[in-house]
Amino acid sequence: MLKRWRQRVTFSDIVVWAIGIAIGIAVVYGTIVTWRRADYTAEQWINLTLDGLKLGGIYSLIALGYTLVYGILRMINFAHSEVFMSGPFTAVFLAKYLDSIGFYNSHPLISLILVTLLSAAVSITVALLLERIAYRRLRYAPRLVPLITAIGASFFLQYTFRGMYGNDPETYPTLDILKGTWTIGSIAIPKTDLVVIVSAFVLMLILYTIVQTTKTGKAMRSVSEDKEAAALMGINVDRIIVFTFSLGGASAGIAGILYALIFQQVHFYMGFIPGLKAFTAAVLGGIGNVVGAWLGGTLLGLIESLGPNLFLSGLGIPAANQLKDGIAFAILVFILIFRPTGLLGERVSKTKA
Amino acid sequence: MKTDTASIWKQSVSSGLIAGAICLLVSLVGLVESFGDTYIIRGLLTLGDFILLIPIVLITYTALSRFSESSRTTLLGVSAVVGLVAGFILTLLVLLGQAVDLRVMFVNASPALFSQLMRGVPLPLGALIPPLQGLIAAILGLGIYLIPARPRSAVIQGILWVVLIGTLRDQILLIDLLKPRPIAAILKSVIFSSSGLTPIGALLVFAITAGLSYYLSGRKKRVAVSQPTKTQKRNRIILFFVLAVILYMLPKSLGIFYIEILDTTGLFIMMGLGLNIVVGFAGLLDLGYVAFYAIGAYTMGVLTSPGLGLYSLTFWQALPIALLAAWLAGILLGLPVLRMRGDYLAIVTLGFGEIVRLLVLSDWLKAYLGGTQGIQSIAQPQIGPLKFDTLQQLYYLILIGIVIVAFIAWRLKDSHLGRSWMAVREDEDVAQAMGINLVFTKLMAFSTGALFAGLAGTLGAAKLTSVYPHSMTFIVSINVLVLIIIGGMGSIPGVFVGALVLIGLPGLLTEFQEYRLWFYGLALVFMMLNRPEGLWPEARRKRELHEEITELVAE
Numbered sequence: 029m030l031k032r033w034r035q036r037v038t039f040s041d042i043v044v045w046a047i048g049i050a051i052g053i054a055v056v057y058g059t060i061v062t063w064r065r066a067d068y069t070a071e072q073w074i075n076l077t078l079d080g081l082k083l084g085g086i087y088s089l090i091a092l093g094y095t096l097v098y099g100i101l102r103m104i105n106f107a108h109s110e111v112f113m114s115g116p117f118t119a120v121f122l123a124k125y126l127d128s129i130g131f132y133n134s135h136p137l138i139s140l141i142l143v144t145l146l147s148a149a150v151s152i153t154v155a156l157l158l159e160r161i162a163y164r165r166l167r168y169a170p171r172l173v174p175l176i177t178a179i180g181a182s183f184f185l186q187y188t189f190r191g192m193y194g195n196d197p198e199t200y201p202t203l204d205i206l207k208g209t210w211t212i213g214s215i216a217i218p219k220t221d222l223v224v225i226v227s228a229f230v231l232m233l234i235l236y237t238i239v240q241t242t243k244t245g246k247a248m249r250s251v252s253e254d255k256e257a258a259a260l261m262g263i264n265v266d267r268i269i270v271f272t273f274s275l276g277g278a279s280a281g282i283a284g285i286l287y288a289l290i291f292q293q294v295h296f297y298m299g300f301i302p303g304l305k306a307f308t309a310a311v312l313g314g315i316g317n318v319v320g321a322w323l324g325g326t327l328l329g330l331i332e333s334l335g336p337n338l339f340l341s342g343l344g345i346p347a348a349n350q351l352k353d354g355i356a357f358a359i360l361v362f363i364l365i366f367r368p369t370g371l372l373g374e375r376v377s378k379t380k381a
Numbered sequence: 382m383k384t385d386t387a388s389i390w391k392q393s394v395s396s397g398l399i400a401g402a403i404c405l406l407v408s409l410v411g412l413v414e415s416f417g418d419t420y421i422i423r424g425l426l427t428l429g430d431f432i433l434l435i436p437i438v439l440i441t442y443t444a445l446s447r448f449s450e451s452s453r454t455t456l457l458g459v460s461a462v463v464g465l466v467a468g469f470i471l472t473l474l475v476l477l478g479q480a481v482d483l484r485v486m487f488v489n490a491s492p493a494l495f496s497q498l499m500r501g502v503p504l505p506l507g508a509l510i511p512p513l514q515g516l517i518a519a520i521l522g523l524g525i526y527l528i529p530a531r532p533r534s535a536v537i538q539g540i541l542w543v544v545l546i547g548t549l550r551d552q553i554l555l556i557d558l559l560k561p562r563p564i565a566a567i568l569k570s571v572i573f574s575s576s577g578l579t580p581i582g583a584l585l586v587f588a589i590t591a592g593l594s595y596y597l598s599g600r601k602k603r604v605a606v607s608q609p610t611k612t613q614k615r616n617r618i619i620l621f622f623v624l625a626v627i628l629y630m631l632p633k634s635l636g637i638f639y640i641e642i643l644d645t646t647g648l649f650i651m652m653g654l655g656l657n658i659v660v661g662f663a664g665l666l667d668l669g670y671v672a673f674y675a676i677g678a679y680t681m682g683v684l685t686s687p688g689l690g691l692y693s694l695t696f697w698q699a700l701p702i703a704l705l706a707a708w709l710a711g712i713l714l715g716l717p718v719l720r721m722r723g724d725y726l727a728i729v730t731l732g733f734g735e736i737v738r739l740l741v742l743s744d745w746l747k748a749y750l751g752g753t754q755g756i757q758s759i760a761q762p763q764i765g766p767l768k769f770d771t772l773q774q775l776y777y778l779i780l781i782g783i784v785i786v787a788f789i790a791w792r793l794k795d796s797h798l799g800r801s802w803m804a805v806r807e808d809e810d811v812a813q814a815m816g817i818n819l820v821f822t823k824l825m826a827f828s829t830g831a832l833f834a835g836l837a838g839t840l841g842a843a844k845l846t847s848v849y850p851h852s853m854t855f856i857v858s859i860n861v862l863v864l865i866i867i868g869g870m871g872s873i874p875g876v877f878v879g880a881l882v883l884i885g886l887p888g889l890l891t892e893f894q895e896y897r898l899w900f901y902g903l904a905l906v907f908m909m910l911n912r913p914e915g916l917w918p919e920a921r922r923k924r925e926l927h928e929e930i931t932e933l934v935a936e
Contacts, residue, residue, distance in 0.1 A: 038820065044717045104724045121486045162906055172666050173909050175724045176866060179668075180905025183859065187899035191410030194488040300855075304735070307728060345745045354739040357732035364729055365717045 058339030084329025085228025089283035090306035091321040093276030099252040099316035106178035109303020110185035115147035115281030127201035151281030190296035197295035314370030396444040397466025403436040411489035420577030421547035434518040441522030460519040468515025539591025642888035647779035653876040655833025661871030663826035664806030666727040669734025673831040677838025682756035696762040707835020711828035755849035869915025
């Protein structure tokens with residue numbers, strides 16, 4: 029038994045496990061120190077958790093786009109971050125216009141719906157153009173070709189939008205009804221936070237229902253199992269792929285509006301980091317899996333907002349919040365090394381394309 | 382027959398609409414206006430016009446190749462429709478822009494753009510200008526379509542040279558070799574105007590370059606077949622010496638402006654050669670390549686900068702340590718991630734690159750790495766009394782570095798290791814079955830690539846005498862990746878071609894800087910869709926890519 033084990037474990041395994049264990053110990057130690065010192069009050073922890081949940085909701089919605097496309101085409105749609113950026117960056121002009129004529133605050137719900145619809149429409153358009161112009165011809169190309177195309181498309185889109193709408197960030201007008209807090213029990217929750225958390229959750233539920241129960245959703249899942257067999261069963265594969273891209277685009281566009289509600293600002297480079305994080309979330313949850321996208325997104329949001337204060341400051345690292353993006357990327361690296369299947373997914377990272 | 386003609390017109394209109402949409406995009410992105418005063422031919426054609434009209438030419442050309450059976454009049458009609466429809470869309474933009482202030486949303490939809498689209502003609506009549514221009518462009522597309530293949534490529538090359546030389550007018554006049562009085566006078570009075578070429582100059586440049594290309598394209602074929610290898614070898618040696626002399630003379634005959642660009646291009650060539658091993662030879666897509674550059678540069682900075690006050694070694698003492706650090710980082714990252722598949726590897730390396738940048742930027746390591754301020758007063762190399770502290774002297778150092786790196790890459794390519802890399806690239810499983818140690822092979826690719834980037838990093842640090850975290854972004858990794866893809870993955874000369882085209886050329890055109898990444902993105906997509914093997918392809922890679930396509934067609 030021991031002998032067989034020794035044969036299977038290579039030098040690189042040992043190095044990898046050593047790094048993993050060292051980091052694990054550091055995290056546990058940092059957490060203990062922070063708890064002992066009691067640097068933060070319960071209220072601060074609750075606020076951080078809320079931050080995590082709202083970021084997590086947005087990550088889940090974006091991650092859905094990665095997951096669905098990966099499930100069907102086995103490619104990382106690197107330009108999905110630009111699909112996410114294009115919607116809110118366009119819709120900001122509608123929001124500003126509505127604000128300037130006073131409609132925005134007099135009919136907040138209608139305005140929000142209009143802005144969200146525009147954002148989703150633009151994101152869907154961009155996603156579909158990407159699919160039609162760049163990806164469709166590369167469906168059977170060697171493995172790196174679609175990824176490099178996607179990277180190129182990502183830059184092209186970023187700088188196209190920068191050229192069209194300008195280099196400076198645009199500011200979303202604030203909605204008066206979302207100012208202030210609601211008090212639940214003894215906890216005061218900012219209204220924006222609650223709206224974002226709830227709407228992200230509801231949206232994920234709707235999207236999950238679409239994928240799991242509708243006929244098109246069923247077709248989607250069968251295409252992701254086996255394209256040829258699905259085509260033989262009378263499923264129009266092209267149409268399903270287009271539908272997948274639109275679904276991903278729509279959820280990214282709506283996520284963009286939620287993002288804009290939180291951060292108020294949009295600019296051409298806003299997609300890059302959330303896009304990477306959402307991809308991390310998709311991998312964390314298990315790529316190709318809708319529930320996994322939700323789980324991964326929420327977990328990532330929580331780790332990212334709690335992590336720096338929880339264990340980095342315990343380790344005596346100053347300005348730990350600067351490193352929160354680093355935590356997300358470290359999670360990505362370690363998930364792929366130790367559990368390439370993600371939390372809920374099939375094993376994909378090592379299989380051949 | 383009737384439905385056939387109807388479908389031809391329908392397709393021409395939709396081609397026209399696509400061309401118009403591209404023109405619209407190019408205008409709104411700001412390319413037309415930004416390059417609107419960069420004349421290619423004085424008074425006739427600006428670079429902006431060229432960028433605006435080239436989509437119409439190209440789309441007309443592709444539309445025509447679909448109807449190759451039709452009569453000439455039909456072809457003429459098709460091009461007219463494409464050109465007019467495309468131009469009409471631009472007219473719509475102008476009219477819309479007059480009615481509403483589009484600048485609230487589109488920053489570039491300014492009166493300046495509109496007047497440029499109408500070539501300065503005031504409105505009622507000016508509305509006719511864009512369709513007219515579109516028509517001319519489309520007829521040009523028709524012309525290019527109708528001439529036979531060999532003169533066609535000559536004409537296209539001639540046009541491209543006119544555009545290139547016209548655009549680079551200011552930079553060409555800066556070359557010291559052209560500065561002697563009679564040459565400069567002739568150049569300035571006959572060929573160049575105050576901006577761009579004169580019409581006569583343009584004709585001259587076109588005639589010379591097109592003629593030359595026509596002549597060469599005919600000659601090449603005959604020579605390649607009949608020439609024995611011995612003369613080929615001799616020619617190669619002669620070429621090598623000529624190249625060496627030119628490279629040696631370059632900094633002496635060029636101004637400081639050029640040398641700066643040459644140095645930067647050189648550093649990118651070095652990085653490109655390294656990434657070429659990782660991506661091109663071994664097929665491992667590394668998107669965090671800048672991390673190794675950063676590690677090289679920062680190690681150099683930490684070890685030599687008196688400003689930071691940690692160590693104060695000389696450049697040469699610190700060099701091996703910096704290289705070792707980069708190499709070790711390559712192994713350290715390589716060990717865990719190399720078991721992953723291509724696209725996952727790409728994202729993880731991207732994450733690694735970002736982690737390195739964030740660490741360098743953080744306050745946590747500020748005492749050691751300088752935080753946002755970076756590290757200043759880094760030592761510059763010195764051999765005895767010879768100090769490499771000007772860009773000219775560093776040019777030679779970078780050149781030596783490139784020669785060493787290129788030599789190593791070239792020798793590695795056909796070595797046992799190099800062939801293992803390519804086997805891994807083609808098919809990991811088969812390679813393993815053939816007895817190739819996957820982990821070792823991939824690690825060697827990763828660490829060699831890291832080493833080269835580390836070398837570029839140390840030289841880059843010495844060149845600027847400072848390093849900043851803000852220059853270690855993802856964009857740098859992308860630049861390097863783009864240049865090896867444009868040049869041809871796995872091809873060593875391709876790296877040089879890619880770096881000269883993508884780093885050297887944009888460096889010359891300062892207006893171009895803002896749109897560099899836009900063009901990079903476009904180039905990546907375009908190359909992947911139409912010419913995945915690159916400009917200077919490696920023979921095996923080309924075969925591989927085309928094989929797969931033909932196989933698929935056969936299926």
